[in-house]
Amino acid sequence: MALTARAHAFEPFKISEIRAEGLQRLEIGTVLTYLPISSGDTLNTATSQQAIRSLYGSGLFQDVQLERDGNALIVKLKERPAITKFKIEGNDKIGGDELKKSLKDLGLADGELFRRDLLDQVEQELRRQYYANGYYDVGIDSKVTEEPNNRVSINIKVTEGKVTKITDINIIGNHVFPTEELLKQFDLKSTNWMPFQKSDRYSKQSLSGDLEKLQSYYQDRGYLKFSVDSVQVALTPDKKSIYITINVTEGDVYKVKGTEYSGNTILNERFLKALTSTKAGDTFSRKEATDTSDRIEAALSDIGYAFAKVSPVPDVDEDKKEVTLKYVVDPGKRAYIRHITFTGNAGTNDETLRREMRQLEAAPYSKSAIERSRVRLSRLPFVESAEVNTNPVPGSDDLVDVDYKIKERAPGSVQFGVGYAGSSGFLITGQVTHTNFLGTGNRIDLSAQNNVYSHAISLSWTNPYFTEDGVAQTISMYYRKSDGVIRYSSGFNTNTLGASLTYGIPLSEYVALRAGLGFEDTAVDTFPNSSSDEILAYVINNGTQFFSYQLRTGISYDSRNRTFFATRGALHSLTADVALPGGDLEYYNIAYRAQQYVPLIWKFTAEINGTVGYVDGYGGKDTPPWENYFAGGPQTVRGYKDGYLGPRDHPTSYFNNPYGGRLRTTAQTNLIIPLPVPSDGKSTRLEAFWDIGNVFAKPSDFNVSELRQSAGVAFSWFTPFLGLLDLSYAVPLNPKPGDNQDRFQISFGTGF
Template identity: 70%
Template sequence: MRAIKFPKTAIACAVAAAALTGRAYAFESFQIRDIRAEGLQRLEIGTVLTYLPLAVGDELNTATSRQAIRALYGSGLFQDVQFEREGGTLIIRVQERPAITKFEIDGNDKVGGDEVDESLKNLGLAEGELFRRDLLDQVEQELRRQYYANGYYDVEIESQVNEEPNNRVSLKIEVTEGKVTKISDVNILGNSVFDDETLLEQFELKATNWMPFQRSDRYSKQKLGGDLEKLQAWYQDRGYLKFNVRSVQVALTPEKESIYVTVNVEEGEIYTVKDRRFSGETILNDRFLEALTSTRSGDTFSRKQATDSADRIEAALSDIGYAFAEVTPIPEIDEDKREVSINYFIEPGKRAYVRRINFVGNVGTNDETLRREMRQLEAAPFSKSAVERSRVRLARLPYMEEAEVETQPVPGTDDLVDIVFRVKERPPGSVQFGVGYSGAAGFLVTGQVTHTNFLGTGNRIDASIENNTIARAINLGWTDPYFTEDGISQTISLFYRESESVIRFSSGFNSNILGANLTYGIPLSEFVALRAGFGFEEVALETFPGTTSDEVLEFVVRNGTRFSTYQLRTGISYDSRNRTFFATRGALHSLSVDLAVPGSDIEYFNASYRGQFYVPLPFDFVMQFDSAIGYVDGYGDKSDVPPYENFFAGGPRTVRGYRDGSLGPLDTPFLNPFGGKLRTTLQSELIIPLPIESDGRSTRLYGFFDIGNVFAEPGDFEFTELRQSAGLGFSWFTPFLGLLEMSYAFPLNEEIGDRTDRFQITFGSGF
């Protein structure tokens, strides 16, 4: 029986042409009695039938054939499909897409890498996948776009498709990168009020200069667009409301080595603020709204001030529950007088309430431990500031590395939201045995058990044993940060210390100290806390003929070698830092007074203040100031200060570049550091961002300037006696040695007799 074949235009073109152009082809329909596929190499007939929207018994006509061919092409498995008829049998003649046996990109040194390989794999351009020419074209275009974005306009990209046996292909893209096309000049025309140099400072794109490793001279259309937006904002912030970029010309030299950018601007006239008003649903009273805005009548118009004022109004509305409030500053312009009336149009939306607060990522921390840090409560009106403060409190927990927050509208409602805090925990506990080094104490051998989140409760336990060149110590501690439900903390500590001296090079006596402390932390506000507690110490001193200083011997003669003290510990602190360690903004003020109360064998007090300030600077630089002043003195009939309570200075934590504890008064007759009653120091650091770590949470490079000294009595203070140093420092949380700190300092005003150490290093967890 002779086979009857449909012409290709009858069915194959029914989709390939008619479906695309709207042109239909008619042919004689028939009922399908059997289906057969020809041309299959790797695929089975079952795979074809899976994608075919036809079955035996169905009628094949113009519409169903168009639908069937579209479905087979849409599977991505075939590059050609034809329908033929043999009696009641539908014959599907296909040409399978070839399989990729190998795919590589060669020559892309500047753009690409693992990310490109992963992207290609996700696209389907990888070994074992089916080849599609359109995907290869997409890869070429994306590579070219990335090279242009990085300044390589001379790049050449060539694709090769090599056919192999058994309907397979190997693919290769060869890239010839060429040289970087650099910006030779950026020229601004039409400006008369501000000179070119002032305006070009607003641009991220720069002409090629002498600086090594310059990347700002690589042209990018996106960067230029951003620069033009910044230029417009800069003008409008100075009253030039009608400033306009008339045209931009970007010229590429024939050899594709240089680009010239010309920007034509129209500055316009200065506009002033006539008045301001509020429209829409204002919610808040006008006097309060006026206090939130910084656009005053008669001031030069500033777009930034207008948008900042709108942001403050939105924040104020969000704090009383209007989570999705929008405030739009609309300038109403009087062209004749060149004045602007600013209309703040307020759309508060519905007041939102928090349905639920959820925590994600807290594997080892109880839900209630995190929930007690919340300043935003469930079922309460949404408050943006309360949510942000809650996030900061989570981030400041010692067992949390970071915390992020997300506000999610509840589906089906317009007045409910869920708050989701996503936290990342850091290891809360450790059992360590290690070594360390400190200039003040020499080499350390320590054993320590610490857990900052015991059983997920947030309670802290500490147990440590330390042995170093001058001392041996045992410390035990327990802290419950929520001893009461309203956030009063309780710390209990026991300690024993056997020491040969206060620092490595001081005054020839031994001390054994046994003590205990009970301290409470009482929060007065979100940032202010009060410290109050009691302590007890039992002290025994031992002196040695011929090696103990005269000052220590005099103290022993007057007070004996054994005495007990009962201490009252008080203090107040203000802490607004964004992190407790390696902070980048905020401040810490801490004032403490510890008093050996009347009835103690020795009566003295120790008062100290510490202030830390963090100032963010452009380009991720941070300025840090760490100031400290301490004063210790006796009172009453037993007014001697124990020598181990004296202040010392010099070293990484006071004045770098000078030997630990070496500054200040010396004993007699050995001229070893003896310490004094008054210490004042200031460390200033310029923190330099490192490319190896974006957030600066485990490494820090900085330049520093230190100044300070110790004085025997407050009346001995002289500014000219303050020692100074400057240098470079580096801090790093190492996996095995704990915090490692290194500095190289240059003493700036050392005097005869000063002991200097330019390079200083400390590491280990014991200090």
């Protein structure tokens, strides 16, 4: 500030010219650009101060002096030195390309002008980051070397030292809960024998979070006046250990006297009480009070009050140690949706996405409808992910815009590949698929398959919105030639030609009805010397050519968050297919499937997948053998050979191969394990499982002791070229003589 004081000594005068002295790299024009005065202006105390501040503010100069020569203004300057070389070394734990970029943005890089204050800031920030990661013994030595022509080189040398570890965490003042129990709530831990432990690295932010958890632990158990009185963090002189001491006052347990609601509640009190989880006589819990507030806010947001705030205010009676919970409701103004927009949908028509909306424009804001719309978008086969943002309209307190950010996946593919499945051996497949034909959301499938035991070709077209109300229509045609009902046949072949027309009719947001008609023409070939007695008897009684009309019905409930690799929700499906009278076959097939996903702690998920199926003839006709159920393999009971559980050919048969049965019951219980490597959970999955099930010739043969069991591990992965790859290793738990075991099972290509 001495320079400014010097400027104060000027007598005001009119500037005739401006000269600059001390410039090395800069031109006089640059100086004049930053000067707020020019020739002809009067220089006085105010304008001189303004000139000095402006030149310093440019960041180009480290020294500025104003002098007078007659009526000429002399500006004496000392330019900031330029950085010829900037180097930071030794920072293995903190830094990398991100640090270099941030330093460059600050102005610490080759070619920039040197500022000592910036270098000091960098030293402080580096030290802060090392402290946050537990390196309290870090040394940071900055060296600035002057170079010719007003230049400098800067070298920052970091000596990281060893991580400072938490040796002990002690809590003083707790009498109700033992210290060991309280420390379980902490993320920070004292050093133990575990290798690669990181929880013993102290950081102020982590400790603050742990103290909040400690307070919540007490207040959720009635200790309303619990407090943390003081915290001492002691660093040993060698900076290798940290000791943390926490002093607390537990206080008394408070009971809930009652609940009251005030403000503009909007909702009637009976409904509010239904949303309230605490009642008179309960132990006070901050969590329950907060959860109740959240539920009331969510209920208000579903009827348009997007910005509702509900605050639980405890009214404390110290004498009785009771709390009256008063919920103060401020609903704000009712909000309406102005615009719903989509971004990222380059290949999808706006209408295709908009028809999935459960939140409509110009309608009251509904948080649940907006979220349900997002889930519906993410379930579309051509959408990889969907995110939603709600933004208040500027200048309005009752309008909201909703934007869905779509990330599309490739909707179409032309694929050719090879695969392997336990039930069909090696296979060759070709498929043309488009799940979003011309951006309409319509799906077209043309596929062909050829393997040792079967040949098939199929064509289908699905319009998910055949009507504006969401009725889906699927038209399909197919041809299949199979050498037996499983991989190793029972000595007969089938040739089937069929077509169907099926509709999916939504009954509610989660429930849909399936209804359709189809026909099949099936020819059966038998071989006297190798066909089983069962199939020969069926052909003798019923012939070898069969034409049937089929009624296809069913109902399903689906609340899964994804159609594949789901992590929550449920699927219940009941189907009933009937070969109608008038055809050569008369039978019915009833199947029920239940699938449930339950999130567990530590990102584990439980999946329960059970099926029951029953097929039988009616009108005095037998069940077609090719409609029988089979069990064993990846889809039913792993660890047993694909299709080899259940009834076999007649005991006198030479082959004694699986023949299937009319009743199948299976259950797969899977524990989905979070992978130790980064994964979005949408393309890979690791699980431990327990399977149980079997097939029975008829319902009266069902016997719990005949249900086969297995346990093991499985891994699934959507590969770029082979489609879905499934690997499993299972140990049969109760095999019986004659069972064909197959512990390691692999299938791929089936995702094509």
